[in-house]
Amino acid sequence: MSKIHSSFSLFFCTLCILCVSAFQANAQFKVVGYLVNWNAFVSGANAVDYTKVTHINIAFINPTNTSGTLGPTTSLSTVVGIVHSNNAKVLASLGGAGASTTNWSAVMSTPTTRTAFIATIMQFVSDYNLDGVDIDIEGDLLNGSVITSAQYQSFVVELGTALHGQNKLMTAALATWFGSQVTNTAAQAFDWINVMSYDAYGTWTGPGQHSSYNSAVSDLAYWLNKVVDKNHLVLGVPSYGYKWINNTSSGSSSIQYNTLVGQYARAVNQDSITPGTGQAIYYNGVPTIKDKTALAINNANGVMMWTLQYDLPTSNTGSLIRAIDEVIQATLHNAVPTVSITSPANNSIYIEGDTISLSADALDSDGMVDKVSFYAGTQNIGDDTNVPYSITWIGAGPGTYTVNAKAKDNAFATGTSSNITITINTPTAARSFGGPYAIPGKIEAENFDIGKDLGYHDLEATNQGGAYRATNVDIEATTDGGAGYDVGWVQAGEWLSYTVNVAATAIYNLQVRVATINTGRTFHIEMNGTNVSGTIAVPNTGAWTAFQTVTVPNVSLTQGVQAMKLVFDSGDFNVNYINFTATVTAIADADASGSLSAVVSPNPFSNEATLQFSLKDGGQTKVTISNMIGASPITLVDQYFAPGDHSLALNGLNLPSGIYLCTLTNAGHTKAVKIIKE
Numbered sequence: 001m002s003k004i005h006s007s008f009s010l011f012f013c014t015l016c017i018l019c020v021s022a023f024q025a026n027a028q029f030k031v032v033g034y035l036v037n038w039n040a041f042v043s044g045a046n047a048v049d050y051t052k053v054t055h056i057n058i059a060f061i062n063p064t065n066t067s068g069t070l071g072p073t074t075s076l077s078t079v080v081g082i083v084h085s086n087n088a089k090v091l092a093s094l095g096g097a098g099a100s101t102t103n104w105s106a107v108m109s110t111p112t113t114r115t116a117f118i119a120t121i122m123q124f125v126s127d128y129n130l131d132g133v134d135i136d137i138e139g140d141l142l143n144g145s146v147i148t149s150a151q152y153q154s155f156v157v158e159l160g161t162a163l164h165g166q167n168k169l170m171t172a173a174l175a176t177w178f179g180s181q182v183t184n185t186a187a188q189a190f191d192w193i194n195v196m197s198y199d200a201y202g203t204w205t206g207p208g209q210h211s212s213y214n215s216a217v218s219d220l221a222y223w224l225n226k227v228v229d230k231n232h233l234v235l236g237v238p239s240y241g242y243k244w245i246n247n248t249s250s251g252s253s254s255i256q257y258n259t260l261v262g263q264y265a266r267a268v269n270q271d272s273i274t275p276g277t278g279q280a281i282y283y284n285g286v287p288t289i290k291d292k293t294a295l296a297i298n299n300a301n302g303v304m305m306w307t308l309q310y311d312l313p314t315s316n317t318g319s320l321i322r323a324i325d326e327v328i329q330a331t332l333h334n335a336v337p338t339v340s341i342t343s344p345a346n347n348s349i350y351i352e353g354d355t356i357s358l359s360a361d362a363l364d365s366d367g368m369v370d371k372v373s374f375y376a377g378t379q380n381i382g383d384d385t386n387v388p389y390s391i392t393w394i395g396a397g398p399g400t401y402t403v404n405a406k407a408k409d410n411a412f413a414t415g416t417s418s419n420i421t422i423t424i425n426t427p428t429a430a431r432s433f434g435g436p437y438a439i440p441g442k443i444e445a446e447n448f449d450i451g452k453d454l455g456y457h458d459l460e461a462t463n464q465g466g467a468y469r470a471t472n473v474d475i476e477a478t479t480d481g482g483a484g485y486d487v488g489w490v491q492a493g494e495w496l497s498y499t500v501n502v503a504a505t506a507i508y509n510l511q512v513r514v515a516t517i518n519t520g521r522t523f524h525i526e527m528n529g530t531n532v533s534g535t536i537a538v539p540n541t542g543a544w545t546a547f548q549t550v551t552v553p554n555v556s557l558t559q560g561v562q563a564m565k566l567v568f569d570s571g572d573f574n575v576n577y578i579n580f581t582a583t584v585t586a587i588a589d590a591d592a593s594g595s596l597s598a599v600v601s602p603n604p605f606s607n608e609a610t611l612q613f614s615l616k617d618g619g620q621t622k623v624t625i626s627n628m629i630g631a632s633p634i635t636l637v638d639q640y641f642a643p644g645d646h647s648l649a650l651n652g653l654n655l656p657s658g659i660y661l662c663t664l665t666n667a668g669h670t671k672a673v674k675i676i677k678e
Contacts, residue, residue, distance in 0.1 A: 030234055030302030031324060032171075032194060034059045034093065035079065037072060039309055045079040049314040050086035052325040057134045057171075057194075059307070060096035061124070066106035068117040070124045080128055091169060092124065095136035101146045104137070108151045118159050125168060132169025133159065134194070142181050153186040160189040173236070173304075175199065176219045179226070187226035194304040195219050198238040201479075203252045206545030207244040207280040208479045209271065211237065214380060216292050218466050220299050221378035234302035237292050239310035239320055241283025243275075256310040257283060261318055268318035286323045293327040294412040330411040337364040337415040339372060339407035346420040352398050353431045353450035354424075358382070359390040360417060362407035370410045376401040376422075376470055379463075395433065395469030398426040398452050430454035432499035436561050438657045439502045440582045440604065440678045445487040445566070445575040446475045448496035455497050464489045480513060480547040480576045488544070491571040498564045498578075502527075503658040505559045508580045510552040515541045516573035525578070526565040527557060538573045547576055554583070582659055582676040596621065596664045596671035600650070604676030611648040611673075613664060615641060621666035625653070625675070650675070 032055040035044050048056070058079065064071045083090040095104075107117040121133060135156060141147050147155075160170045170189070174182060175196040187193060197219040201208035216235060223233055241260060245251035260267050260283060267273050271288050273281040284292070296303045303324050305311065314322040339362040350356055358381075362369045372389035374382050381403075382391030389405070401424065405417040431450040437443045446468050449455025458472045465476030467485055473496065474489035487496065510525065510533055519540045525533035533552050541548045557580070566578065581604060598613040615621040625637040637653065660675040 028231075028301060029297065029328060030054045030192070030304075031321070031328075032057060032234055032302060032304040033308040033321070034304070034306045036060075036307050036309060037074075037076070037079075042075050042078055042082070044309045045082040047313065048083075048086075048088075048308055049321065050083075050088050052314060052321050053088055053308070054302075055131075056083045056088055056090045056308075057093040057173075058090065059093040060099065060136065061092040061094050062096070062099045063103040063107050063117070066103055068103075068107040068113070068120045070120060073128070076128055080130065084129070089131035089169070091132045091134045091171065092128070092130050093134040093136045093173065094121070095138060095141060095173075097139040099137075099141060101140055104141050105146045108147050108155060111154070114151070114155050114158065118155070118162055121159065122162050122166075125163070125166075130168070132163055132171065132191075134171045134173060135159075135190070136173040138173070138175065138178055138196075142178050144181060149181045149183060149186075152181060153183050153189075156186050156189045171234075174223070176222050179222060182226065184226050187223070188228065188232075190227075190232065192232045192234050192301065193223055193227060194234045194236050195223050195300075196236045196306070198236060198306070201282065201545065202242050203254065205543045206479055207242075207252075207282065208477075208545055209282045210242055211284055213288060213291055213295070214466060216295055217299075217378055217380060220295070224299075230299055231301045233300040234304045235292060235296040235300045236304040236306060237289055237320070237324075238284055239305050239307060241281055243281040244279065246278050255281060255283070257320060258310055258312050261312060284320070286318060286320065289320045289323045290327050290412060293324045294331070294408060294414055297327070297331055297412075298406075298414045298416070327412045331413050334409065334411040334413045335364070335366045336413045337362055337367075337369050337407040337409045339363075339369075339405050339415050339417045341403070341405050341417050341420050344420070344422065347423070348420075349423045349425065351427050352396065352424050352452070353427060353433075356393040356396065356422065357390060358393060358403070358405075359388055360405040360407075362389055362405070362415075364407070364409040364413075367409045367411055369407050371408050373406045373408070374403065375406065376403050379466060379470060381470065393470075395450075395471065396424050397469075397471030397473075398424050400424075401470075427451045427454065430497060430499075430563070435499040436501040437498060439500050439557065439564075439580045440508060440676065441657060442577050442579045443498050443500065443564070444484065444577050445496065446473075446485040447498065448473065448566075449499055449563075457493075457495050459491050459494055460489065476574075478547075478574075478576055479545050480515070484576070486513075486515075486547075486574045486576040488574040489571075490568045490573060490575070492568060494571075495565050495567045498566070499561065500564045501561045502557045502559050503656075504582075506557065506659060507583045508555050508557055509583055510555045511579040511581065512536065512550045512552075513547050513576035513579075514538045514550055514573055515544055515547040515576075517542065517544060518572050520570070521573045522569040523573075523575075524567050524569060525555075526567060528562045529565075532557065535569065544574055547574070555580070581678065596666060596669050598662060598664055598671050598673045600662065600673055600675050603673075604678050605650070606678045608649070608651040609675075609677075611650055611662060611675075612645075613641075613648075613671075614645050615643045615664070615666060619643075619666060621664055623648075624661075624663045624665075625650075626661050626663070650677075 031053050033053045034057045163170045169191050172190045173194040197216045198211035201210040239257040270285045312319040341360050343359045362372050371385050381393050401422045402419050404419045408414045464474040468475045475485050478486040521538040522535050595616040620640040655677045662673045664671040
């Protein structure tokens with residue numbers, strides 16, 4: 001290899017320095033890996049590529065009795081020596097989901113027992129030459145009954161003071177659903193928080209992506225509000241997934257990433273695998289891990305993996321730790337792309353329901369722009385990969401939004417535009433969102449009308465699911481039927497309104513797709529303010545993602561466009577969709593001889609159906625298909641047929657949704673069949 005000219009070398013070094021400063025310098029960016037002490041502990045420590053990991057957390061150390069004795073300690077000194085010999089830091093992780101609630105409750109019960117336990121921890125850190133402690137109090141421990149929020153705060157503040165007095169680290173592993181138990185004071189006591197952005201789905205639910213990119217964005221934003229500074233956040237990513245053999249928690253289990261790739265090589269570049277009918281595996285592959293690392297570089301100060309023993313060796317291109325390091329190294333030597341919003345103008349004002357077009361210019365000086373993403377606050381409202389970079393934003397609720405654009409280049413560096421402000425005002429009347437929706441037919445729960453307290457009423461300030469629409473109605477991606485969204489986190493007194501068009505005054509069957517882990521939940525359906533369904537009970541389906549259909553027969557509806565309201569009498573269940581089907585009732589006919597017969601199949605139908613009829617007597621038979629809506633039926637078909645067997649394709653008639661009457665008349669005989677087009 002030839003030598004590089006000295007002037008070029010100086011230029012290259014200067015460029016690197018500039019890139020490092022933009023990235024906060026590699027030495028500050030952390031790559032934290034957990035090693036479990038019950039599975040290949042020593043060999044796992046020896047297998048770690050310490051050129052790509054900065055900190056090791058040993059999981060788990062716990063009080064083994066009510067006096068606070070810590071353990072287990074088998075091979076701990078050996079592993080600490082391995083880590084230190086490779087110039088990485090090592091912390092003992094205290095807690096874990098399976099820790100003894102009895103022992104933890106005892107050591108945390110009073111200020112005296114907490115102080116004594118902290119003294120034990122400090123001695124343990126000294127005895128094993130640890131660099132600090134990671135607090136992994138979660139699950140049944142951090143639920144308010146075993147360890148209260150006040151006890152947790154007192155414990156971590158006192159322990160942090162002791163550790164920092166000896167130049168030791170104190171970190172935490174926390175998930176967003178434990179956030180209400182962690183005060184801002186407690187969160188700010190840690191050197192950083194390892195944000196456990198995974199386990200949104202698992203063996204306790206039906207199938208779903210347990211660690212999505214969008215959840216990583218929202219989880220970091222949540223903890224940023226508590227710790228103030230992104231330098232105190234490390235984004236947690238999983239080296240495992242969950243697999244299901246059906247659509248419920250039955251038969252589900254976790255699976256290590258290395259095991260998964262060993263079974264399905266293609267899994268490396270995907271986030272889900274469908275091994276067979278009714279089976280699903282969700283996890284994070286290399287592309288998503290790289291995207292999350294880029295996210296952490298811009299919105300946190302490190303990446304954490306649970307757990308290192310589940311990853312592939314870094315010599316394998318499918319290794320997740322290797323993928324993390326590749327993004328870090330690429331970012332170190334890569335110029336950040338520039339991006340600016342070109343429209344709309346700052347301080348633009350809209351009415352809820354307006355279509356908002358956003359556009360941006362983006363440029364990368366040493367590569368190419370891979371994608372431009374638009375954000376309203378922390379919510380991703382759309383992406384574009386092609387010039388000109390633009391999206392259409394619909395469904396935003398009233399409020400003032402801070403909007404920016406982020407450009408990611410082909411080496412994972414991300415640049416952010418200046419903010420603009422967009423104000424969306426409440427309309428004076430409700431507006432349909434994509435409707436009116438036909439009845440009979442399906443109405444998706446997330447397609448409620450536009451207008452806060454006009455088309456919807458929700459008691460929360462934000463969309464807790466973070467999906468589909470930027471109102472305060474809580475919407476999440478659903479696994480029911482494999483796609484779409486459902487409305488969740490409902491509370492008593494909330495409601496959603498939909499503009500619908502009832503095809504005919506008739507009796508309908510109502511079907512609502514629901515899921516909950518609770519009992520005693522109810523709701524009802526109103527039409528123009530009148531309760532038409534009665535109180536509907538929601539069954540306990542066993543999981544938030546295990547949807548069941550609740551059917552209410554014989555609901556009487558009146559023809560016309562009207563407001564349908566879904567009213568939540570109680571909370572804590574999910575709704576996917578509402579479906580009305582017309583009831584098929586027998587119609588009296590005067591064909592006692594049996595000389596006329598007619599069958600429509602399928603009936604009701606959505607796309608294709610066939611009328612099969614037989615005319616036995618001589619002479620022609622008149623066949624009429626009429627629209628039953630209104631006082632004066634509109635005849636769609638009026639033909640005469642000779643005796644014999646006949647077939648008529650109804651889909652060729654282009655029938656709109658509605659109720660129709662097929663009448664066969666011959667020599668005083670009449671046969672009638674009702675036809676339902678959904």
